[in-house]
Amino acid sequence: MSLAEGVTLRCLEAEDARVEGQGRSLRLGLLAPGVRAVFESLADGGIQETEVPAAAGTDASLAWYWLDLAGDGGLLSWTVEERGNLLMTLTPASASFLRRRATFDALVPLQLSRFAHTRMAAGHAVLDCPTVHATAALHDRRVVSLLFDMARPTLLARLNQFNTGIEAVTLRELVRLLAETGILVPDGLDVPASEATLTALRQWEPHDLLFHLRSRGWGHQTRAGATYRFRGELPNP
Template identity: 90%
Template sequence: MALRCPDAEDARVEGPGRSLRLGPLAPGVRAVFESLADGGIHETEVPAAAGSDTTLAWYWLDLAGDGGLLSWTVEERGNLLLTLTPASASFLRHRATFDAAQPLQLSRFAHTRMAEGRAVLDCPTVHATAALHDRRVVSLLFDMARPTLLARLNQFNTGIESFTLRELVRLLAETGILVPNGLDVPASEETQTALKQWEPHDLLFHLRSRGWGHQTRAGATYRFRGELPN
């Protein structure tokens, strides 16, 4: 992500294939976005960086996040566990919706694959991918194959500290990789008619064959030109 300020009245956040016009920036908002462009900022540090502009800073952060311009990392004592990156401008993070008392499970559309030498968690329903940097996260995903409470996860020997585990589960839940379960839960995948009709591999192909479902190049890209014989 880059912050462009050609003049005082026209600040803009730019990312791969998309941008967000911020207009004139309040000092606190500028401080937050400068930190983002310079390597990132912890969510707990936003109020101190933004000062009296904290509410406005969160407003713009939510817009930038939902526009696919931000990525999120979860770390423990300086060690990366997971990096979640939006895969298209259709990405949404539903903040403040995480309920620790609600059993959650891994979306049936979620799957892991290898990319660039690392394990990646992919889920076409959320328009995002998550790079897995620590094998403990893979163990956590195994435990989330069935509806599980956060309190129950703490009883499993995940090896992840309680606060970090909560933040990790919260991120995956607010982005839809972890979902509620049950026919009596409106947000459940079991009760959403549109999703019930899809098999995971069908939905993955459907979104990948349409430009709005991902940010990778599609069509006649000739990506193997010069590598394969004519």
């Protein structure tokens, strides 16, 4: 994980240390040594989640507290890689983003949210899902193939049998990240708070919800309202 694009770490030496991005910020105050080490690593290319305890030392619990706040505030991004090859980079789209860490259960069948869709942006295939306020850049065709396998409820153990070409440990981390952010969801009328039982979601068609969120300022960080992005290039409408 690392600081999200456009996010910076400021005043690290002072009592007013903060993480700042477009339209959002997190005041850290005076940093404990271990927390400072972790956030320095975030700003200097990133740190593996498994490396946080060693980097933070006795301040590990405090470091995770601040990391969770920064993540839920849309200030971090997460990358899954295998042997140095990028597979996927997940980036929050707004401060409304929420990652439900430690909720992944490998024994629960998961499938893609019915609101999830792929598109092309900046030369990458992008997995987008308006309900989670985040996008995932797909760097490897194996991940795109994995999405096909997740079109219906599937166990992690079953995915390992599909010969995805992704190592088991890496596959688990990839599925865990998608599940904890809500791009992969449990399905069924017997599952509490599933897309099939939540009235607030059942009433929406995917394209309607996408337009609804993109036309309001809080669900994303792109311009909204009376804007015309072709000003100076095409005649005004």
